Amino acid sequence: MFKEEVKGSLYIALKDLKMYYFKPPNLSWGIMFPIVMALAFILRNPSGVKDLASGLIAMSILFAATSAEAIVIVFERRTKTFERLLLAPLSLQAILFGKVIGGVIFGFLMSSIFLVGSVIFLGVPFSNTVFLLGSLVLSAFVFAAFGTLVSVAVKEIFDAMTLANFFRFPMIFLCGVFIPVSALLSFLHPLAYVLPLTYSVDLIRFFITGSYDLVHPLVCIVVLILYSTVLFYLSVWVLKRRIEQ
Amino acid sequence: MGSDSIIEVSDLTKFYRDFPAVNHINFKVKGGEIFGFLGPNGAGKTTTIKMLTGLIQPTEGTATIQGKDIRTQIVDIKKTIGVVTENSNLYDELSVLDNLRFVGQLYGVSRLDREKRIGELLKRFDLESKRESKFDILSKGMKRKVTIIAAIIHSPQVVFLDEPSTGLDVLSARILRAMIKELKTLGVTIFLTTHYIEEAEQLCDRVAILVNGAIKTVDTPENLIATSNSKNLEEAFIEITGLKEEIMLVEKEGKR
Numbered sequence: 001m002f003k004e005e006v007k008g009s010l011y012i013a014l015k016d017l018k019m020y021y022f023k024p025p026n027l028s029w030g031i032m033f034p035i036v037m038a039l040a041f042i043l044r045n046p047s048g049v050k051d052l053a054s055g056l057i058a059m060s061i062l063f064a065a066t067s068a069e070a071i072v073i074v075f076e077r078r079t080k081t082f083e084r085l086l087l088a089p090l091s092l093q094a095i096l097f098g099k100v101i102g103g104v105i106f107g108f109l110m111s112s113i114f115l116v117g118s119v120i121f122l123g124v125p126f127s128n129t130v131f132l133l134g135s136l137v138l139s140a141f142v143f144a145a146f147g148t149l150v151s152v153a154v155k156e157i158f159d160a161m162t163l164a165n166f167f168r169f170p171m172i173f174l175c176g177v178f179i180p181v182s183a184l185l186s187f188l189h190p191l192a193y194v195l196p197l198t199y200s201v202d203l204i205r206f207f208i209t210g211s212y213d214l215v216h217p218l219v220c221i222v223v224l225i226l227y228s229t230v231l232f233y234l235s236v237w238v239l240k241r242r243i244e245q
Numbered sequence: 246m247g248s249d250s251i252i253e254v255s256d257l258t259k260f261y262r263d264f265p266a267v268n269h270i271n272f273k274v275k276g277g278e279i280f281g282f283l284g285p286n287g288a289g290k291t292t293t294i295k296m297l298t299g300l301i302q303p304t305e306g307t308a309t310i311q312g313k314d315i316r317t318q319i320v321d322i323k324k325t326i327g328v329v330t331e332n333s334n335l336y337d338e339l340s341v342l343d344n345l346r347f348v349g350q351l352y353g354v355s356r357l358d359r360e361k362r363i364g365e366l367l368k369r370f371d372l373e374s375k376r377e378s379k380f381d382i383l384s385k386g387m388k389r390k391v392t393i394i395a396a397i398i399h400s401p402q403v404v405f406l407d408e409p410s411t412g413l414d415v416l417s418a419r420i421l422r423a424m425i426k427e428l429k430t431l432g433v434t435i436f437l438t439t440h441y442i443e444e445a446e447q448l449c450d451r452v453a454i455l456v457n458g459a460i461k462t463v464d465t466p467e468n469l470i471a472t473s474n475s476k477n478l479e480e481a482f483i484e485i486t487g488l489k490e491e492i493m494l495v496e497k498e499g500k501r
Contacts, residue, residue, distance in 0.1 A: 079334075
């Protein structure tokens, strides 16, 4: 039973990757947007390029994992194709897990491009490849689950983008992507602590530079696992309620 | 409950807020029969199918399909049923072949069986030349055929067809009816909802008539025609559903 559910999830993920992810709009959100944002900051402060790598990688995961994820279910519910998945012999958890995995794979691939680019072009060193790649996967899961939650919570694609951006854009400035959280005004710190990107940036930073800004890496891992679990099960709960309406 | 019943519905009820879309309905469907589920618009036909196929949860009551409860064993039930919904719910961007492969994968059909079955079904339904075509570009009739193939790719024992001939031209509707008859010869039990009473008369072994979420009667088309002193099932349907007065009123208005 468990094996069939996992298989079903993977087939859904592969179908989503083929149909939605490797398309120009997602590639531009996943690659172009982080590059443009990073360039803007590099031009202002060329000496801080290496410090920017962890934030840049985390930002690419955030945008790559959520860009399609936040609209896929809304789109499939409108075209009635989501019903096809609901009719399959899979639990709701397995269906949404498949949706999340699609976002995780795409987020991981996009961030890997930035990781390799940072090593080659910026000379960024990293201390532990396995843990670093693991932190990318964990971060991608959090943001893909966030995208899924957005996607099941709204009815229109436009609403999905608005809701996703309501959280995504402030996170760029509050979570240590360009400016370390410790350097932010103190009244902004509580906000940084409740946003998952803060932990993602700090964890990736630790495995690149060997030091962290705000939170110990073990705490980051625990918080990101908690975020993944809560966001995923919240998506399942919201979808259940939506279906019944 | 008889052992030859493949679907057994007991007090099945669905409320949307305070509105009873389906209200304590009971009926049985025998294995291998074509069972028609008829009713005017908004009678609760689609809501019943949605409950039986696990798309929504009943508010009260339950049903079993092949002895399995829709409330507790729905994932197991879904393995043995096929569903053709009112809309052709396949992916426009994928080819016919990719759509069918994906659905086969979801139902756990092995690669070898999947390819063999897809080949057989495309041939039987005269769609071999369309296997690489995108679903989007197919005619409505072809889309319907592919949707039906997708519903039976895992060789289900029960197939639910919700308004399958809606929007089809005469030829496509005829082909569809032939397909339904062919499924019956393969031993598949068919649960059919349709607006076309003539279609139900031609195809169904028994029909249930649903009005305002409640079952009015369940019988063979022949018995319904006889007991209501009607010429055909359509007249019997009008009599049983109480639409006669409404129709007379509309006709009267039309003459003015």
